[in-house]
Amino acid sequence: MNRVHIRTEYTQSGKRGITVKANGKTAANKKLKKDALLNTAFELYTREGIQNTTISNIAEKAGVAKGTFYLYFKDKYDLRNRLIARKASQVFMLADRSLQETDLETLEDRIVFLADHIISQFSRDPVLLRFISKNLSWGIFKSQILAAGDEDDGSLPAIIEEAFRSSKVRYKNPEVMIFMIIELLSSCCYSSILYQDPLPIEALKPYLFDSIRSIMRQQEIIPTAE
Amino acid sequence: MNRVHIRTEYTQSGKRGITVKANGKTAANKKLKKDALLNTAFELYTREGIQNTTISNIAEKAGVAKGTFYLYFKDKYDLRNRLIARKASQVFMLADRSLQETDLETLEDRIVFLADHIISQFSRDPVLLRFISKNLSWGIFKSQILAAGDEDDGSLPAIIEEAFRSSKVRYKNPEVMIFMIIELLSSCCYSSILYQDPLPIEALKPYLFDSIRSIMRQQEIIPTAE
Amino acid sequence: MNRVHIRTEYTQSGKRGITVKANGKTAANKKLKKDALLNTAFELYTREGIQNTTISNIAEKAGVAKGTFYLYFKDKYDLRNRLIARKASQVFMLADRSLQETDLETLEDRIVFLADHIISQFSRDPVLLRFISKNLSWGIFKSQILAAGDEDDGSLPAIIEEAFRSSKVRYKNPEVMIFMIIELLSSCCYSSILYQDPLPIEALKPYLFDSIRSIMRQQEIIPTAE
Amino acid sequence: MNRVHIRTEYTQSGKRGITVKANGKTAANKKLKKDALLNTAFELYTREGIQNTTISNIAEKAGVAKGTFYLYFKDKYDLRNRLIARKASQVFMLADRSLQETDLETLEDRIVFLADHIISQFSRDPVLLRFISKNLSWGIFKSQILAAGDEDDGSLPAIIEEAFRSSKVRYKNPEVMIFMIIELLSSCCYSSILYQDPLPIEALKPYLFDSIRSIMRQQEIIPTAE
DNA sequence: TATGAATGAGGGTTCATTCAT
């Protein structure tokens, strides 16, 4: 009886059924392999440097065959780019999630809050900082992060856009402003957190936040009195 | 007699002898080779990328034997660091020389002038910009440039120090200020000149200069009235 | 005394002397290495086939490092081409040297003699036959053999030209004739010596020589009676 | 008893059985896949070379999975051998079919006609020529072509045998004669059609046909007068 | 000082073959 049932089901689902089932398993397996490669690569990249990381290393440590690497990535730089997008995106999303729980009003305060949160993350995880800073530029930021909707939701560009829309103050060129702030923040974190130069990050923070605020203020559009 | 004669000759032209006596020749020769290596390396680094440049390439194109390379540099990264120091230093020196011919008074104006001049240089030579930006960080800046007195004169640190001393306005933390300005300038040049992103450099300049000024102003020490 | 003599010589010969001496040794060494590679490669190519012969095999068996291979040859096909030229040239030269010791008069007899001699060589060394036949085509024959004057002397083209010049009989198209004879000879040797198919070489010879002669006769230019 | 039954059933539905029973669908499908693989392989072999053609390439371009390849062929050389047999056989059959429509009498004329027809085919399809010439030798010719009765009908050996039987002239060794003619024809086509060397095929033809005729004549058995 | 032949570890990449589905 039971056997018959199974048979029936098997027959009913036929080729599609089997395919689906198989895909379910196979796809999960593929995802596992890919993730293993990504995680392992990140660890090796940050610990040994990209130059000193070989595909052999990655594959071996990830527990897959060397050839398997090439099923998922073109080469180690392809893998790196995907890692950057993923990691950088995570940092921003995490900061933003914290921001939601505050009731900060002005965009200035909100952006400084984000900067502070990002600094905290980087302080706790300098390895991540080194990896992102060394590899993240504004170009990659725009192309990879803003368009990184394939793996994450709640997309970053929407968040930024919303932030500016809900601000009472208007700015001359929001994109330029963000650009400068990101570059300044990134540079400062890199030098200050990793090398305590020109100051340790805690000492640098006041100057940095003041600089951010002054960059923003100087771009404010003063509403014409009426 | 014969032997003595030969010996004498040998000694005179020997290792030390040549160096001392033939200084005019050998030392000049050495300088030539070293320069050939530096110039060739710069061309190859910028054209092909450091990764794709081999010591063989450099030596061959420079017209010396491969082994000779090792007489002057430890490896290609050693050579790169010296190149960065040299090139970056030149950029600053050139800007400063121009500054001397102006009669700008305030430090703010003077620094903006320097920034503008540097932007001009990079605009005319994006290859140089790419090379310096990709490889220059504040750490290297301090260690290599400020201490790059071995090849160039009129040393940079002196210039900077003098600039601050002659300024009427005092700043909370001059080093931090310079650091931020350099990082911001460097980032903006890289993205804007090489990729016109977020704006072409001419369009970005006003925002950039305003940001620099606002960073400086916000660090001004308001003299307490007495 | 002896020492003085040496010293003197050393001094006298100076840079040039040393260079010459060194070159003598180095050059001899290079020739040795190159020959070792050529010989080893020939053995492996014929024993294992080119596809199954790796550069590692060759280098290892030749007693040099893998990298050394690339100092002398572009890849294993480059090496093969040079081998073909060398080996095929040797076969022809050997046959020709024997021919010199005969007093055969007609070109027909002389060419059949050459064919016979070549058949003998191939019969004794089927491995050589396989190597040459599998790789020698008329195109390679012309380009490599005829122009193989860099390593051997007494060049083949001169020999052939001389043969036709000294013949009393004239032929319509000597090059076409040689071409056909070589192709026929090569094909027959390959199949007959290596596989005794369609007949063992000794049994095939009469047919083959008759065919060669008939090909030649049919191209004779009958002198118009006067 | 049961076992016997099964055996019987097994035999019936076995390899042959399935083929017979499911002929309508499955067999047609199989034939389709096999043909797709053969055609694709030929295209890739001739366009890219056998060495550069991978089983992946073939399978992908043929629209089947990689594993499927192994259901039909042992490896890519197995596939190549079958291709050669098929293609070469087609060339001969086509030439023979044309020959049937003539009323040429002597074997000499008939063989020259065949040669001419084959040359035409190769002239129109040099790719085919290259493929066959590069891979066809007398040994393969005999084993594969003559025994290629599995896919084609009107078998070649019968045709040849018939040709000699119906000839008035007798030849000393027909097989040797055919062998030489095929090798000569094949060599000439290869060099002349593909490289116009030593002459373009149209210019070479007269010499070639004369050579074929002279090879045949010289093997004629002159009937002893009675 | 200068050379450049020699080295050989180690990298990236390919691809025939297997096998669970």
Place this chain on the structure above:
DNA sequence: CATGAATGAACCCTCATTCAT
């Protein structure tokens, strides 16, 4: 029968570095 993900051996080639000359 058909699939295609996974494998991993094997290969080619580069190139920093050494060292005898």
